[in-house]
Amino acid sequence: MPSSIVIGTQWGDEGKGKIIDILASQAEVVVRSQGGNNAGHTVVNNGETYKLHLIPSGILYPDTLCLIGAGVVLDPKSFLEELNMLREKNISAENLRIDPRAHIVMPWHIVLDGLSEEFRGNSDIGTTKRGIGPTYMDKYERCGIRMYDLVHPEIFREKALATGKLKNKIIKEVYGGKEIDLDTVIDEYIAYGKQLAEFVDDVSVLTYDAYKAGKNIMFEGAQATLLDIDFGTYPYVTSSHPLSGGVCIGTGVGPKMIDRIIGVAKAYTTRVGKGPFPTELDDETGETIRNVGGEFGTTTGRPRRTGWFDAVIVRHSVRVNGLDGIALNKLDTLSNLGDLKICTGYKMPDSTIIRNFPPTLEGLEGCQPIYETVPGFSDDISSCRTYDELPQACKDYIKRVEELCECPVAMVGVGPDRSQIIIRD
Secondary structure (H helix, E strand, C coil), rough: CCCECCCCCCCCCCCHHHHHHHHHHHCCEECCEECCCCCCCCEECCCEEECCCCHHHHHHHHEEEEEEECEEEEEEEHHHHHHHHHHHHHCCCCCCCCCCCCEEEHHHHHHHHHHHHHHHHHHHHCCCCCCHHHHHHHHHHHCCCCHHHHHCCHHHHHHHHHHHHHHHHHHHHHHCCCCCCHHHHHHHHHHHHHHHHHHHHCHHHHHHHHHHHHEEEEEEEECCHHCCCCCCCCCCCCCCCCCCCHHHHHHCHHHCCCCCCEEEECCCCCCCCCCCCCCCCHHHHHHHHHHHCCCECCCCCCCCCCCEEHHHHHHHHHHHHCCCCEEECCCHCCCCCCCEEEEEEEEECCCCCCCCCCCEEEEEEEECCEEEEECHHHHHHCCCHHHHHCHHHHHHHHHHHHHCCCCCCEECCCCCCCCCEECCC
């Protein structure tokens, strides 16, 4: 049975949740490898909508083993709220496991996230202020608190007190903020640890054993390629590696264990937060795409910026992730927009034409999109279930995306429900 990675190819919010849910229904193991509750998957299953931020999508299937890897930073309060929401819907968490190496988001991380954004002023990054970046900072400074620590009260108390004193000093003396009551926080989080202890297990070993047993494994990540800390639009990025390579690091498996890499893209482009966006539509068409496509953040509710499909971006994702296929979502949103545009390259300020995504923010800021216009369609394609049922204009659009991105389109999304998918491969 194959092991698959599902990757976002743009700036996130590509509809990975639906693709992940479809593959999760076929998987025996679903593994989350990085990120935290600063991202979310919206899954529509049997008419019920689930907003998942930390718990793998396989949780909707009672026989599926759901694993949260060492690369994830976990907010225990948020995790337990999500867990309780699922239990209220009679979703079992019996097969859920968390790696003891996963780092814990503490209250001071959230406070520092907000204070640092405020300190940056107009140069803020636009984070969700959920403490993700500061948690990863502590991880690499080697003063972080891990899941193992959380479920061992005496170890946790000692580490939290030592780290908390330092963080309070920074909060008060650097930012002028209000200190955190460490005793209250420690008692609160020890209680969380008692509730989470039953879920702790070595995810690297569990994943490897499942692979050796020939089980179907799906790796899901948060965010997307252009939010990668190294290969994204730095500094407007997340603090981890949403690339396919990050799955191996965040889970503790070797690259030879991966059989298939699927990149999810919208049939247009969206972005949340600040940073350059070459194909952005700050007009009526962009507003129509936003409203018809429901482009509002799963985690924050923020309106997403919208624009035409950017083949330069997705081709970049094909290369850095080694994609085997693209799942092209929300094609139905483009209906009744008239002629459609696809960005095929960028024009630099000196009139140089480039086809590859610039490696720096400064290079991207000066880029103007080079568009190719293709015929649009007015058909309602939401009920199409085979490729042949699509109007010719849709087929031509898909074909052009394949040519420009140098990767086959394996799946086509024509609506929000998991049934509204055309599987070509």
